[in-house]
Amino acid sequence: MSASWKNALGDAIPADIGEEIDVYERQCELRRDDNIDEKVFAEVRLRRGAYGQRYDNGHRNDGKQIRDLVFPTKATKGPGVEWDAPGMIRIKIPYGGVTARQLEVMADLAEEYCDAILHVTTRQDIQLHFLHIDDSPDLMRRLAAVGITTREACGNAVRNVTGCPFAGVCKTEAFDTTVATEALWKFLLGHKDAQDFGRKMKISFSGCASEACAMARMHDIGLVAKVQDGKRGFEYYVGGGLGAVPHQAPLLYEFLSEEELLPISQCICRIFGRMGEKKNRSKARIKFLVAKLGIEEFRKLIEEERKTLPHDDRWTDWIGKNEKEPEEALLAAAELNGQTRPDGFDIWFKTNVKPQRQPGFCTVELAMPLGDYTSAQSRALADIARTYVGETMGVRLTVEQNVVLRWIPGAKLIDLFQDLVKAKLASPSAQTIVDVTACPGTDTCKLGIAASRGLAGELRERLAAKQFELDEAVRGLKIKVSGCFNSCGQHHVADIGFYGVTRKRHGFSVPHFQMILGGQMDNNAHSYGLPQFAIPAKRIPEAIDRLTGWYAKEREQSEGFQDFIKRMGKPPLKDLLKDLTEIAPYEEDPTPYTDWHDPREYTTGDIGIGECAGELVETVDFGISEAERLAFEAQIALDAKDADKAAKLAMDAMFSAAKALVYTQNIDITNDRAAIVAEFTSRLVEPQIFWDQYVGAKYADYFRDAVAEPVPAGDLEAAHRRVEEATLFIEASHTCKNGMKVVEA
Amino acid sequence: MAIDKLIVKFFATEPPERIADAIDVFHRWIQDDSIDGLPLDVADYAHVPDGPGIILIGHEADHALDETEGPVGYMYRRKRLLAGSDEERVLACFKAAVAAAAKLSEDPKLGLKLDLSRVRLVFNDRLAQPNTDAGWDAVSAAVQAAVSKAYGGADLMVERDAGDPRARLGVTIGVAGDHSLASLAGNLV
Numbered sequence A: 001m002s003a004s005w006k007n008a009l010g011d012a013i014p015a016d017i018g019e020e021i022d023v024y025e026r027q028c029e030l031r032r033d034d035n036i037d038e039k040v041f042a043e044v045r046l047r048r049g050a051y052g053q054r055y056d057n058g059h060r061n062d063g064k065q066i067r068d069l070v071f072p073t074k075a076t077k078g079p080g081v082e083w084d085a086p087g088m089i090r091i092k093i094p095y096g097g098v099t100a101r102q103l104e105v106m107a108d109l110a111e112e113y114c115d116a117i118l119h120v121t122t123r124q125d126i127q128l129h130f131l132h133i134d135d136s137p138d139l140m141r142r143l144a145a146v147g148i149t150t151r152e153a154c155g156n157a158v159r160n161v162t163g164c165p166f167a168g169v170c171k172t173e174a175f176d177t178t179v180a181t182e183a184l185w186k187f188l189l190g191h192k193d194a195q196d197f198g199r200k201m202k203i204s205f206s207g208c209a210s211e212a213c214a215m216a217r218m219h220d221i222g223l224v225a226k227v228q229d230g231k232r233g234f235e236y237y238v239g240g241g242l243g244a245v246p247h248q249a250p251l252l253y254e255f256l257s258e259e260e261l262l263p264i265s266q267c268i269c270r271i272f273g274r275m276g277e278k279k280n281r282s283k284a285r286i287k288f289l290v291a292k293l294g295i296e297e298f299r300k301l302i303e304e305e306r307k308t309l310p311h312d313d314r315w316t317d318w319i320g321k322n323e324k325e326p327e328e329a330l331l332a333a334a335e336l337n338g339q340t341r342p343d344g345f346d347i348w349f350k351t352n353v354k355p356q357r358q359p360g361f362c363t364v365e366l367a368m369p370l371g372d373y374t375s376a377q378s379r380a381l382a383d384i385a386r387t388y389v390g391e392t393m394g395v396r397l398t399v400e401q402n403v404v405l406r407w408i409p410g411a412k413l414i415d416l417f418q419d420l421v422k423a424k425l426a427s428p429s430a431q432t433i434v435d436v437t438a439c440p441g442t443d444t445c446k447l448g449i450a451a452s453r454g455l456a457g458e459l460r461e462r463l464a465a466k467q468f469e470l471d472e473a474v475r476g477l478k479i480k481v482s483g484c485f486n487s488c489g490q491h492h493v494a495d496i497g498f499y500g501v502t503r504k505r506h507g508f509s510v511p512h513f514q515m516i517l518g519g520q521m522d523n524n525a526h527s528y529g530l531p532q533f534a535i536p537a538k539r540i541p542e543a544i545d546r547l548t549g550w551y552a553k554e555r556e557q558s559e560g561f562q563d564f565i566k567r568m569g570k571p572p573l574k575d576l577l578k579d580l581t582e583i584a585p586y587e588e589d590p591t592p593y594t595d596w597h598d599p600r601e602y603t604t605g606d607i608g609i610g611e612c613a614g615e616l617v618e619t620v621d622f623g624i625s626e627a628e629r630l631a632f633e634a635q636i637a638l639d640a641k642d643a644d645k646a647a648k649l650a651m652d653a654m655f656s657a658a659k660a661l662v663y664t665q666n667i668d669i670t671n672d673r674a675a676i677v678a679e680f681t682s683r684l685v686e687p688q689i690f691w692d693q694y695v696g697a698k699y700a701d702y703f704r705d706a707v708a709e710p711v712p713a714g715d716l717e718a719a720h721r722r723v724e725e726a727t728l729f730i731e732a733s734h735t736c737k738n739g740m741k742v743v744e745a
Numbered sequence B: 001m002a003i004d005k006l007i008v009k010f011f012a013t014e015p016p017e018r019i020a021d022a023i024d025v026f027h028r029w030i031q032d033d034s035i036d037g038l039p040l041d042v043a044d045y046a047h048v049p050d051g052p053g054i055i056l057i058g059h060e061a062d063h064a065l066d067e068t069e070g071p072v073g074y075m076y077r078r079k080r081l082l083a084g085s086d087e088e089r090v091l092a093c094f095k096a097a098v099a100a101a102a103k104l105s106e107d108p109k110l111g112l113k114l115d116l117s118r119v120r121l122v123f124n125d126r127l128a129q130p131n132t133d134a135g136w137d138a139v140s141a142a143v144q145a146a147v148s149k150a151y152g153g154a155d156l157m158v159e160r161d162a163g164d165p166r167a168r169l170g171v172t173i174g175v176a177g178d179h180s181l182a183s184l185a186g187n188l189v
Helices: A005-012 A015-032 A038-046 A100-113 A133-144 A178-188 A258-275 A286-293 A295-308 A345-352 A375-388 A410-422 A452-469 A537-554 A561-568 A570-581 A619-639 A643-663 A673-685 A698-708 A716-744 B019-032 B086-106 B133-150 B181-187
Strands: A059-061 A066-068 A076-078 A087-091 A117-120 A126-131 A158-163 A201-206 A221-228 A231-238 A251-257 A353-355 A361-366 A372-374 A395-397 A403-409 A479-482 A496-505 A508-517 A530-536 A598-601 B006-014 B039-045 B053-058 B061-066 B073-078 B118-123 B156-160 B169-175
Touching: A005 A133, A015 A038, A015 A133, A015 A619, A038 A076, A038 A619, A087 A133, A100 A117, A100 A126, A100 A133, A100 A375, A117 A375, A126 A133, A158 A178, A178 A201, A178 A258, A201 A258, A221 A258, A231 A258, A251 A258, A251 A295, A258 A286, A258 A295, A286 A295, A345 A353, A345 A361, A345 A410, A361 A410, A372 A375, A375 A403, A375 A410, A403 A410, A452 A479, A452 A496, A452 A537, A452 B039, A496 A530, A496 A537, A508 A537, A530 A537, A530 A570, A537 A561, A537 A570, A561 A570, A598 B019, A619 A643, A619 A716, A643 A673, A643 A698, A643 A716, A673 A698, A698 A716, B006 B086, B019 B039, B019 B053, B019 B061, B019 B086, B061 B086, B073 B086, B086 B133, B086 B181, B118 B133, B133 B156, B133 B169, B133 B181
Parallel strands: A158 A201, A201 A221, A479 A496
Antiparallel strands: A059 A066, A087 A126, A117 A126, A117 A372, A221 A231, A231 A251, A353 A361, A361 A403, A395 A403, A496 A508, A508 A530, B006 B073, B006 B118, B039 B053, B053 B061, B061 B073, B118 B169, B156 B169
């Protein structure tokens, strides 16, 4: 047996997930040899979390000229996406909960396949960059062996389900939402009703209405825990979202019981899949559907859908698990006492430590610069977790790109602080103006307009140097930066937000950031900030100094930043910053014509086609593509003279194509083979939809006859004919599906 | 299994004042087309303590002014497959590393000086070269032969990493005598 991760990991990978990854690996091989459509493969890859990166179209502006990146492999992994070009892998971490062992494995993967950096995203994922797609199947296997999936981390699917990192230990929560979050993400992962979206869907859980942690109202589906008449449930919001046009999610239900959480969410997925926009990608998120229909009409549709939704035992089998398996601390509770405090401890304690609901325990937030930490730090964190909080449950990633340790006894804080100092994880800046959030921007994102990480890094460095001199109110402000209007940096909910834009100045393109002021994370992202004006990227640090200085000087006693901005109005703000918007001609000072931490003359020429929207590939396309893969496997079995295997795979291929076509007429079609044949006949053959104008039902009969007359065991010749028939049936399925599109158009 | 993913690192005796200055240098390498292989982009991790610093991301290999794997220094990280015997593969990495290290050391913007009396090697594939005695035994002879050749037959003092079994297989090799990047390049012709 050859050495491979598949063999080395063996049974550590759950069989069904191992098979999924094997299929993905085979799809990679087929695409490399041009045997799968590149658009279908792109969505396959995205739904496995393998994303494109900037310059993957094979071109890059080096500051002087556009260079062709001539890669050795001539295949593509999507339309215009070079096979060899480095990509990003997004690792889903539901509600940010990560175990010590998972931290270690992700550290290994970052080292061996990427650049030894783990990046925490604003949706509690981990992203690794500069991955070669050939390495992605093994990376997925190694993750699967420790219980992590990348499935549906990208693409038009239910993305990572986020949750409050303080769930279960928060003083203000109605109840711990962890179990509900776990139930919903597992239920919707790969669910057949969540495969036909026009765009992605983001879901978030919050334990209480007042805090900021999960920002429920800016999500496609936002849930806020609530207890009513002694019964647990949720305030249920639907149709929120940031992006270029931010929407506050309207309230769908003031109280939805735990029993109805999964079925109602399933109904929403079905409605979104059926009625959501598919052609215009910029209007395809559910927020547009909800806005178009109105929340009352949308609610009526859900209630109609609910009446006919087939029952599923999984809807309720998770309820009550909180009580059955409560989270347990590793160490006994004890308050911080009179121990000698090392240098730096007090300020770190003030910014990074919060008391838990449980007396004697604290949470500790680790501020990761720009969400980044190294493989070595990840292993150190695993060691720290095992020492203080245990193997599982004690570590959570946050939407502010940080890490939270829970269940730390107060009396152990000094020991922990010293361990964090050794690991260089004790930056005293969590939840302060220094702790700037940023999306990847032009560093790696194909859509990036300006260097959000470059700016965030610069602000971080400058603000850290003077953080202890800043006014307390200024120190508590939040800055968030996005590289473009798509809001991955969540700039709308910051006190001071920025997103990248470009302006033509003196005949050159100049990177700018649009400034957004007055957003609010609290109360679940209760209000969004408003755009003010664009400022050249290189002038932003000065703008921050002036703005924060103005706030510190002019604010009324205990006046918050949002109220201050509202009270002062736009004109004085414009006066304060106006001169910063003006820049000298390039010949006098070329500095503003470059972006932060990038010496190249700025250009927008590297902006590519984003993959955030995924490829619009319908379930029927996936089904037929799967049929093609199975037919290919059948041919391999024929070559190996394995008649029985070839015949079985050919039959599986025909069923896959037939089921995919039936799905277009009945989304509840199951894997019951008799039902597939019956519905294929009644819905497609008899109405002459699956029909050839010259030979009528001939190709349909290949399938129906094959069901009626299986290939005799060991009959290689009959198996060969069956594989031929399967290939023709798949071709006819393509023709049928294309004809359906014509009819629809 | 053959050696494909190898890291070669030379530590700095005089590190640059600002590691971020390597951003400009690596961008210039791309503009001037002055490095072997297919360079792709520059990644900036100067904000991460003990991190990978500034990386010139390439298709076949990365070059970095790096702060992982010990003190700051120049790091070569081979990513794509190599050809030949293990000794030839290590030599191919050494040759590429020495060429890039010389180029980086010559850049006046950085003022980088490298310590050539020791070199660090990390086998960046836990499956192919596990961090075990057997893993080291499988590659030890080829590695020592290659390093000895690069250093003109100098005596080597090989110190295998001890401690964390989760780490990759790694060795730091001390080399007797005085050596320069030019002399190493001469030995590798």
